Amino acid sequence: MGTFKIEGGHRLQGEITPQGAKNEALQILCAVLLTAEAVTISNIPDIIDVNKLIALLENLGVKIQKKGEGSYTFKADEVNLDYLQSEAFKRDGRGLRGSIMLVGPLLARFGKGYIPKPGGDKIGRRRLDTHFEGFIKLGAAFRYNREEYFYGVEAKKLKGAYMLLDEASVTGTANIVMAAVLAEGTTTIYNAACEPYLQQLCNMLNRMGARISGVGSNLLTIEGVEKLGGTDHRMLPDMIEIGSWIGLAAMTRSELTIKNVSWENLGLIPSVFGKLGITLERKGDDIYIPAHTEGYEIQNYIDGSILTIADAPWPGLTPDLLSIILVVSTQARGEVLIHQKMFESRLFFVDKLLDMGAKIILCDPHRATVIGHDFKSSLKGTTMTSPDIRAGVSLLIAALSAKGESTIHNIEQIDRGYEAIDTRLQAIGARITRV
Structure with a gap:
C-alpha cells in the first residue's frame, strides 16, 4: 500500500x-468493440482504472498499438468471446466499475455480454438496474448467477424500443446507446444523461456511422445501422x-x-x-x-x-x-x-x-x-x-x-x-x- x-x-x-477525462475514457474505450475497424483515441489518461480497462480489452483479443503519449489505436477484429466465461475475466472485471460498459457493445455486436459484479469506489449503492432494464427492452434475455455475482445478457437480434430511464444514469445511458446503435429499428431514450462525456461518445459513434439525434438533450433517438466503421477521437x-x-x-x-x-x-x-x-x-x-x-x-x-x-x-x-x-x-x-x-x-x-x-x-x-x-x-x-x-x-x-x-x-x-x-x-x- x-x-x-x-x-x-x-x-x-x-x-x-x-x-484526459477518466469518466469519458471508460465509455470511449468500450465503444471500440462496436467495430472491426481501427479506432484511434488520444488524450487517454495514464491512470489505474483506465489501464485496467485497456488490459481487459487486450485480454478480449483487441489489438492495441501505442501511437504516442496518451494515444492508442484499437482494432477489435478478432474478439475472443471465450474469455468472457473464464475465471480470469471474472477476477479482472470485478476490480473495475467501468467494466460494466463492456456489456452494451458486446451485446450489440456479438449477441451476448457478461460481467462480474463490478467494484470501484465504496461510496454507497451503485445499482445496475438501469443498464439491464434497457437491454431487456431492446430484446435481450437477462440472467444472474447469485453464487458468483455474474451477470449476463443474450439476444439473437436487438430491436429498437422506447424507454423512459428510471434515473439519468451516465454509464447506463452510455451502455444502452452503445447497444442500440446496432439494433434493428428506432430506439428512443427519454431521461437520458446528457453530460459532455456522453455527448462525446454519441458524436464519436456518429462519426463511425451511427445515427443518433438529440445529442446534448435528455431525449435521444437512435436509428439502428448494420455496422460501424473506424474513426479518430480526442478526449476532453x-x-x-x-x-x-x-x-x-x-x-x-x-x-x-x-x-x-x-x-x-x-x-x-x-x-x-x-x-x-x-x-x-x-x-x-x-x-x-x-x-x-x-x-x-x-x-x-x-x-x-x-x-x-x-x-x-x-x-x-x-x-x-x-x-x-x-x-x-x-x-x-x-x-x-x-x-x-x-x-x-x-x-x-x-x-x-x-x-x-x-x-x-x-x-x-x-x-x-x-x-x-x-x-x-x-x-x-x-x-x-x-x-x-x-x-x-x-x-x-x-x-x-x-x-x-x-x-x-x-x-x-x-x-x-x-x-x-x-x-x-x-x-x-x-x-x-x-x-
Missing part, C-alpha cells in the same frame, strides 16, 4: 494541465481534475493557471466556485486563479439564508466535486451546507478533516454543514487513509494547506483517477513525496 508524505502550508505557483480534459486544481489554488492561496480546460464543457463548475468567493479569470481556454491573500467569502442567498451546494444530473453540479468543495469551504469566510444526494457514504471522510481541526457538522449520511476558518486557524497535519478517489484528493488538498506534515495511506485510490499527481504537483512547488 503506497503512501504520500506531505509538508503543508506552502504556496504553489505555475501552470498545470488537466489530464477532466472536469473533476480542473475543479480539484481550482480548490487547491484557493486552499493554499496560490497563483495558478489551469491550461486548456475546454470552458464550454465546464457547466456550473466555475460559478459554483465563484459562490464560494473564489476568483476565476478566463484567459483564452485557460483558467487563471490569483492568490487569495485575503481569503474568500461564501455568498448567502439573496434573503440572507445559508448557501446550499448540491449535486444533480447534468447540467447540474457533478457529485464528484462535492468532496473538494467541502474541503475548500473549511477555510472560507462563512458557512455552507453540502448536500450529497446520490451516494450515502461519500461524506464519511469528514472525520479525517475534523481530526485536522475543521469545523464540520455531519447532519446525516447525505448532508454536512461547514463553518469556515477564514484562515484564522490552520488545519493541522495528521495521518489519514484515502477511502476513494475524490475523498483521497480532497484530503490531499487539505494536507497541502495544513500546518505541519501529513501522511496519506492507500494512495492507490488516488492513482486510480489522477495521473502522476505527485510529480505534477511537485512541478508547481508542492512538497509531496511518494513512499
